[in-house]
Every structure is written in structure tokens, then in C-alpha cells.
Amino acid sequence: MSAIQVKETCTGCGVCVKACPFGAIVMVEGKAQIGDSCTLCTVCTRICPQHAITIERPMVPTEQFKDYKGVWVIAETSEGSLRNVSFELLGEGGRLARALGEELSAVLVGSEVTKLAKPLAAHGAEKIFLVEHELLKHFVTDTYTDILSSLIVRYKPSIVLIGATINGRDLAPRVAARLRIGLTADCTGLEIDAERRLVQIRPAFGGNIMASIISQTRPQMATVRPRVMKTPKPDESREPKIERVNVNLNPVATRAKVLDKVKQLSKASEKIEEAHIIVSCGKGIGSQENLKLAYELAEALGGAVGGSRPIVDCGWLPHHQQVGQSGKTVSPELYIALGISGSIQHRIGMQSSEMIIAVNKDPAAPIFSIADLSIVGDIFQIVPRLTEQLQGLNKPSKQH
Amino acid sequence: MKIIVCVKQVPEITEVKIDPVTHTLVREGVPSILNPFDEFAVEEALRIREKHGGEVTVLTMGPPQAKEVLVKCLAMGADKAVLLTDRAFAGADTWATAYTLCLLIKRLEFDIILCGKQAIDGDTAQVGPMLAENLGIPQMTFVKKVDVDAKTRKVVVERETEDGHEVVECRLPALLTAIKGLNEPRLPSLMSMMGAVKKEIKTVTATDLGVDPSLVGLKGSYTQVVEVFAPEPRKKGTLVTETDPEKAAKRILEFLQGRVLA
Numbered sequence: 273m274s275a276i277q278v279k280e281t282c283t284g285c286g287v288c289v290k291a292c293p294f295g296a297i298v299m300v301e302g303k304a305q306i307g308d309s310c311t312l313c314t315v316c317t318r319i320c321p322q323h324a325i326t327i328e329r330p331m332v333p334t335e336q337f338k339d340y341k342g343v344w345v346i347a348e349t350s351e352g353s354l355r356n357v358s359f360e361l362l363g364e365g366g367r368l369a370r371a372l373g374e375e376l377s378a379v380l381v382g383s384e385v386t387k388l389a390k391p392l393a394a395h396g397a398e399k400i401f402l403v404e405h406e407l408l409k410h411f412v413t414d415t416y417t418d419i420l421s422s423l424i425v426r427y428k429p430s431i432v433l434i435g436a437t438i439n440g441r442d443l444a445p446r447v448a449a450r451l452r453i454g455l456t457a458d459c460t461g462l463e464i465d466a467e468r469r470l471v472q473i474r475p476a477f478g479g480n481i482m483a484s485i486i487s488q489t490r491p492q493m494a495t496v497r498p499r500v501m502k503t504p505k506p507d508e509s510r511e512p513k514i515e516r517v518n519v520n521l522n523p524v525a526t527r528a529k530v531l532d533k534v535k536q537l538s539k540a541s542e543k544i545e546e547a548h549i550i551v552s553c554g555k556g557i558g559s560q561e562n563l564k565l566a567y568e569l570a571e572a573l574g575g576a577v578g579g580s581r582p583i584v585d586c587g588w589l590p591h592h593q594q595v596g597q598s599g600k601t602v603s604p605e606l607y608i609a610l611g612i613s614g615s616i617q618h619r620i621g622m623q624s625s626e627m628i629i630a631v632n633k634d635p636a637a638p639i640f641s642i643a644d645l646s647i648v649g650d651i652f653q654i655v656p657r658l659t660e661q662l663q664g665l666n667k668p669s670k671q672h
Numbered sequence: 673m674k675i676i677v678c679v680k681q682v683p684e685i686t687e688v689k690i691d692p693v694t695h696t697l698v699r700e701g702v703p704s705i706l707n708p709f710d711e712f713a714v715e716e717a718l719r720i721r722e723k724h725g726g727e728v729t730v731l732t733m734g735p736p737q738a739k740e741v742l743v744k745c746l747a748m749g750a751d752k753a754v755l756l757t758d759r760a761f762a763g764a765d766t767w768a769t770a771y772t773l774c775l776l777i778k779r780l781e782f783d784i785i786l787c788g789k790q791a792i793d794g795d796t797a798q799v800g801p802m803l804a805e806n807l808g809i810p811q812m813t814f815v816k817k818v819d820v821d822a823k824t825r826k827v828v829v830e831r832e833t834e835d836g837h838e839v840v841e842c843r844l845p846a847l848l849t850a851i852k853g854l855n856e857p858r859l860p861s862l863m864s865m866m867g868a869v870k871k872e873i874k875t876v877t878a879t880d881l882g883v884d885p886s887l888v889g890l891k892g893s894y895t896q897v898v899e900v901f902a903p904e905p906r907k908k909g910t911l912v913t914e915t916d917p918e919k920a921a922k923r924i925l926e927f928l929q930g931r932v933l934a
Contacts, residue, residue: 318808350834410838413801413811438833442813445798449770449805454894457766457796472895475903477683477793484899527810528842531828536836545834549932573932591853592832597792598708598852606932623906627931629924635913644909645927653917654924661925665933 275312275328278304282324288316293418293519311422314450315525318414329452332490340430340490343369344401346420346443347380347392348435354388356503356546357435359395361496363504364462365433366396371464374430377401381419383409386514393512395504400514401427407521410530411439417446419519424451429491431470433462436495444495454487456494460624470494478597478620498545499603500624536592541567541576544593549575549606552595552622553583556611556632556651560588565655566610572662578602580618596621610651614639631655673726673822675717676782678773678803679710679745681738682793706741709788712850715857716818717786718749724822727751729780733761733772739873747860747868760878763890766794770802772888775881777807784827785847789814797849804847812840813849820844 284302296310304316304325317325332340343365347358362378369376378397380388382404389400403419420443424432434440436458448455461473470492472485487493536542544550551570557563557579566577579589581596595602597617607625612618614630614637622628623642630643631651640646647654683702706714717728730745732738733756742753754776761772777785785804790797797813804811816837817830825844830837832851860868878885886892914920925933 355834413813417805438814441797442801442811445766445796445801446805446811448798448894449767449802452767452894454765454767455798456895457794457798471898476795478795479903482901482903483897484901486896486898487894488896489894528812528840528846530838531841532839533833534830534836534838543835573928594852606928628906628909629927631920631924635911640909640911642906642909644907645924646909646911647920647924648911648913649915649917649920654920657918657921658924661921662933665925 275330276306276310277326277328278306279322279324279326281322282320283322285321288320288325291315291319291522291525293521293525294422295520311425313418313422315418315522318527319522319525329450331452337430337490340428342375342377342427342429343372343431344424344429344433344491345376345378345397346432346434346440347378347388348437348440349380349382349385349388352384354391355435355437355498357437357440357496357498358392359503359506360498360501361433361435362392362396364496364501365431366504368431368462368464368470372430372468375399377429379403379420379423381408381416383407389512389514391506393510394506394508398513400512402514402516403519404516405519405521407523407526410533411443412526412528412530413442413446414526414528415521416443417450418525420447421450423517424491432491432493434493434495436497440495444493448493453489453491453493456485456487459494459496460500462494462496475624478616479623497601497603540574541570542590542593544576544578544595544602545600547576547602548604549573549608550578550595550602550604550622550625551575551608551610552578552580552612553589553610554580554612554618555582556613557583557588558611560586562652563588565651565659569608569655569659569662572659573606575604575606580612580615609639609643610655612639613637614642673720673724673783673820674781675720675726675728676777676780676785677710677713677717677728677730677745677750678785678787678799679714679730679732679741680707680788680791680793681705681732681734681741682707682791704737704740706744707788707791707793709790709792709850709852710741711788711857712852712854713786713788713848714745714748714750715855716848716850717784718858719855720784720818720820724820726783729754731756731773731776733757733764733769735762742873743865743868743871744860746871746873747864748858749860749864753871753873755873755875757875758878758888760885761889763893764888765893765895766796766798766802767894768888768890768892770799770806771892772881772883773799773803774806775883776876777803783825783844784820785809785845787847787849789849789851800847800849807847809845809847810842811847811849812842814851815848816851816853818848818854
């Protein structure tokens with residue numbers, strides 16, 4: 273029995289024929305008939321006015337695990353360019369693929385994105401599955417889920433990696449639930465074990481403990497925290513090997529519609545998730561006006577400004593710049609904590625930073641327990657002088 | 673509007689430690705709270721009800737003591753509360769949790785399901801979307817503003833993005849996940865807390881759901897935790913007590929040189 277069934281209640285209206293992204297449905301004697309190009313994407317089950325089409329997806333039995341091969345990285349685009357996390361995942365995915373002796377592929381979905389295949393290849397993608405359509409301009413959960421699940425069903429990769437970004441964490445669980453496969457969130461480490469399984473390592477309880485997790489299903493799927501894996505050096509001589517997958521999308525199959533996109537954070541100094549350097553302030557900064565000290569230092573370093581919960585709750589800094597448990601988790605190359613005492617809730621959001629410098633007048637501030645360089649002193653005296661000395665050196669010569 | 677809110681009881685994070693010998697979590701004596709992100713979800717549900725009328729039902733899955741968070745939700749103003757509790761549900765990963773919640777929710781009527789964006793113990797943010805997929809309804813995650821149009825049965829939300837937000841419209845029923853900033857959750861008064869303790873909380877077991885126990889809890893999970901360990905502690909840093917701010921600034925600059933600066 274096939275996983276997809278058409279019930280007797282089908283009236284032959286033909287809505288599903290038009291909606292099927294893969295052209296897999298035909299009408300035979302007034303009833304829908306599902307052909308071999310069906311990828312079980314579920315669009316027809318959603319769109320059928322009679323709810324006459326159903327999909328029952330059995331789990332992949334263990335003995336078929338060997339049929340699943342290759343490491344996939346799902347590329348993420350934003351306004352026509354690739355997010356850096358895509359390159360980080362290619363670096364990490366390449367390492368896993370070599371350990372398994374399998375191929376590394378990237379999946380590129382969007383509108384007018386062919387040009388992005390080259391940088392993906394340069395960063396290690398041996399093959400690029402390309403799905404291009406004008407309706408894919410914005411990320412929309414329904415459409416992206418349909419496409420990604422279909423590709424997985426058709427090509428059977430053994431590992432699928434997705435960036436643990438806002439949209440990555442929206443898409444991955446949806447796809448995992450549709451395919452009935454395990455998913456591990458926000459991994460910070462990945463390894464291949466002796467049995468060729470993917471060991472997914474992630475922090476839990478706010479980073480107080482680490483857990484190693486194994487998937488019981490195939491493919492093994494994980495979202496990976498941005499900025500943890502290293503960006504590989506690109507090799508511009510690599511030519512992309514593109515496998516184009518054609519889809520026929522129907523806007524009717526998408527239930528949510530993006531009406532508007534609002535860019536509030538136009539300045540790099542406000543985007544803490546993408547910053548290599550973050551200058552962060554706590555209650556010790558004293559007032560909203562004093563935040564200019566932090567902005568000046570951040571500018572001299574080419575970084576962004578963040579803050580702890582108290583100054584966000586005071587309204588001095590917008591919520592999207594909050595670091596910590598109820599804000600964002602960041603892992604920049606350098607985190608400078610100014611007047612932040614360092615409660616556990618704050619440390620949860622920044623303790624995976626590569627380097628930490630803390631300046632606080634309280635020698636007993638908990639932030640000092642995790643800082644690489646702890647300066648006991650007055651931020652109002654020290655920070656302007658540091659900014660001045662940095663400006664004297666001209667801009668940092670190591671550009672990111 | 674019929675609104676369902678899925679909540680979770682979580683340990684107060686500050687207290688969670690790992691036993692250095694057994695490598696297991698020390699949870700004894702750790703206070704439990706309503707997951708902070710779920711408070712935003714409950715508050716939003718109450719506001720939607722206050723504007724459009726209807727009913728707010730809160731659900732949780734957990735051990736019998738998870739009832740405490742339902743009492744808090746009732747005190748905040750929720751109409752009904754259901755506790756999914758059974759030894760068979762223990763050890764569930766995000767898939768098994770979403771699957772179990774789905775079995776219960778399929779028996780209820782709803783227009784909107786609200787969840788917190790993630791629970792602060794697991795931090796996965798996966799149960800909401802997995803539940804939406806299981807129910808076959810659309811989702812809008814990381815939401816910071818919600819406008820329900822009861823007449824057209826549509827919802828318009830502002831959803832957080834990396835550089836701002838997007839405005840998304842969707843028809844109901846739908847599932848939304850709440851972030852901080854969506855609202856200011858109300859504090860239940862002592863009186864309402866006392867009243868809530870007396871309210872009925874319905875308990876649902878695996879038998880009540882009629883589910884094969886091998887499909888829920890640890891057995892029904894698609895992922896398995898094979899090891900739990902303490903994170904590597906950060907290397908001990910340098911502590912500088914320097915009274916001259918000029919020299920203190922210089923120390924920072926020297927640290928940066930060769931690391932961040934060329």
C-alpha cells in the first residue's frame with residue numbers, strides 16, 4: 273500500500289492537480305490518481321476541499337539506514353545573499369562527510385539565487401540542489417517545508433544540517449515532524465562515532481550541562497548554533513555542480529503570507545547576533561545617555577552594542593539587543609562586559625564567547641569568574657581612554 | 673475564540689547543577705516555575721479573550737506536581753486546565769511531546785494555540801512547530817505582536833527577524849509562539865491564587881488518550897540522550913587591579929593586540 277491514498281470522497285474537482293508542485297497528480301475517470309513523481313510533500317492534503325487525500329508516513333526501518341547517504345547543508349539567504357552560517361555549516365559538514373567518505377551537498381532555495389551557488393561551491397559544497405521560484409522570495413514556513421521534505425524523501429541524505437537561526441528554528445522542526453525524524457536543536461558540537469552515527473552535542477539548562485544526542489531515525493537532522501563552527505577558507509576555483517529541481521508552486525497552498533518586512537536594525541552596531549565583537553552594558557552604565565560610551569567603543573572596534581536585562585527593562589536599550597536567557601545567546605570572538613555583574617541568566621547568553629573582557633568596580637562581580645581579562649575599575653574612567661587609544665591606532669587592520 | 677495555551681513547568685535555572693560523580697542532574701530541592709516564555713503566551717491568550725470573548729484552556733504535560741503551573745495559569749485568569757500525566761510520558765523528546773499534546777488537542781476545539789518560544793530548560797523551540805505540523809495547521813514563531821480579526825478569522829502578527837521584524841498574515845486556526853516583549857504578563861493576586869487552587873484540573877493519562885505506550889515518552893522518542901556531562905570550564909583569566917585608568921585601558925589594548933587587533 274502506498275503512503276498516499278485518495279479516498280472515495282474525491283469529487284474529481286482537480287484543485288490538487290493544479291496545486292501539486294511536482295506535477296504528480298492526474299485525473300483518471302473523475303478521480304485523482306497519484307503518480308510516481310509524488311514526493312509526499314502534503315500540499316494536496318492541505319488543499320483538497322474534501323480532505324480526500326491522506327498520507328501515512330511509516331518510520332524508516334533500521335535496515336534501510338544504509339540507503340541514506342551524504343551530508344546536506346541547508347543554505348540560508350537574506351536579501352539575495354548567503355548568511356555566514358551557511359559557510360560555517362559547509363566547513364563542519366565537510367569534516368563529517370570526509371569522516372564518512374560521503375558527499376557534501378548544499379540545498380539552495382529562493383528567488384534568483386543561482387548566483388549564490390558559486391560561493392557555496394567555493395566553501396566546500398560538492399553538489400548544489402537548487403530550487404528557484406519567484407514565490408520563494410521570502411521565507412514562508414509552508415512552502416519551504418514542502419520543498420525541503422520532498423527533497424529529503426527523494427534523495428535520502430544521511431545527515432541534514434540547518435543553521436539555528438530564527439527561520440532555521442522555524443523550518444527544521446516542521447520538516448522533522450512531517451518526516452517523522454528526530455531533530456536536535458542548537459548544537460555546538462558534531463562528531464561521527466565508531467558506528468558511523470552523528471553524535472549531536474548541545475548545551476541544555478542554559479549551558480550548565482552538555483548532552484550528547486543520537487538520532488534513532490534517518491536522516492539525522494540538527495540545527496547548529498551560528499558562529500560556533502569556523503568559516504572555511506573559500507577556494508574560488510571550484511565550479512559549482514548544480515542539480516536544479518523544478519517545482520511548480522501555487523500561492524494557494526501557502527497559508528501564511530508575508531505582508532511586510534521591516535528593517536529596524538539598519539546599523540551593524542545593533543545586530544548582536546552577527547557581530548564578531550560585542551560591547552555590552554549592565555546597570556553600572558548608570559543612564560541611557562551613558563550608552564554612547566559603549567557605542568563609541570564598539571565603533572572603534574567594528575562591533576555591536578548589547579546589554580543585560582536590567583538596562584533593557586529600564587528601556588535604555590531595545591529588547592533585540594538584550595543578551596541572556598530572556599534575550600539572545602551570542603558567541604562572538606570578543607565580548608566586552610561593562611558594568612555587568614554577571615548573573616547566571618546573563619552568563620548563559622554569552623559564556624560561549626571566544627574571549628571575554630570584563631570591567632567592573634566590584635572585585636567580587638561574578639562576571640570575573642568567566643572573563644579572560646578582568647579589570648577592577650571605573651568604566652567611566654577607563655572606557656573613554658580605551659576608545660581614544662584605539663582611535664589612535666587607526667581602525668583594526670584585521671577586517672571581517 | 674477558543675484558545676489553547678501549552679505551558680511547561682521548568683526548574684529555576686540558577687539552581688541546576690550536575691553531580692560530578694554520577695554526571696546526572698541534581699534536581700532535588702530545585703524550585704520549579706512556570707516557563708517564563710509561556711507566561712507571555714498565557715497573557716496574550718487572556719487579552720485575546722478579553723477583546724473577542726471565548727475561552728482559554730491551558731495544557732501541560734509533566735509529573736503530577738506540574739499541576740502547580742496550571743494553578744498559576746488559572747489564577748492569571750485561564751478558564752480550564754488539563755494535566756497530561758502518566759509514567760509512560762516520561763523521558764519524551766520534542767517529537768514525543770508534540771505527538772502526545774497533539775493527541776489531546778485533536779479532541780478539543782480551538783481557533784488559536786499559543787506556546788512560549790521555547791522552554792528555558794531544554795531551549796529547543798521545537799515543540800510548537802512540531803505540534804503545528806502534527807495538527808496540520810500553520811505556525812508563526814517568535815511573535816512579538818498579535819492582532820486577531822475574529823470576523824475574517826485571520827491573524828496578523830509581527831514576527832522577529834534577524835534585523836527587525838516581518839508582518840505576517842495567516843488564517844485561523846494557527847499556532848503562535850511568544851517572545852519577550854509581546855506583553856507584560858499580569859501578576860495573579862493572592863485572592864485569585866486561593867481561588868485557583870480550588871478549581872478543577874482535569875488529569876489525562878495514556879489510557880485516556882488510548883495511545884500505544886510505545887509511541888509516547890522515552891520509547892516514542894526519535895532522539896536519545898547518550899551522555900550528559902559538565903561543560904569544560906573556561907580557562908582562568910587574569911585579574912587586574914589598576915588604579916590608573918590610563919594604564920588599565922592600556923592593559924585592555926595590549927590584550928586586544930595580537931588577538932582582535934593585528
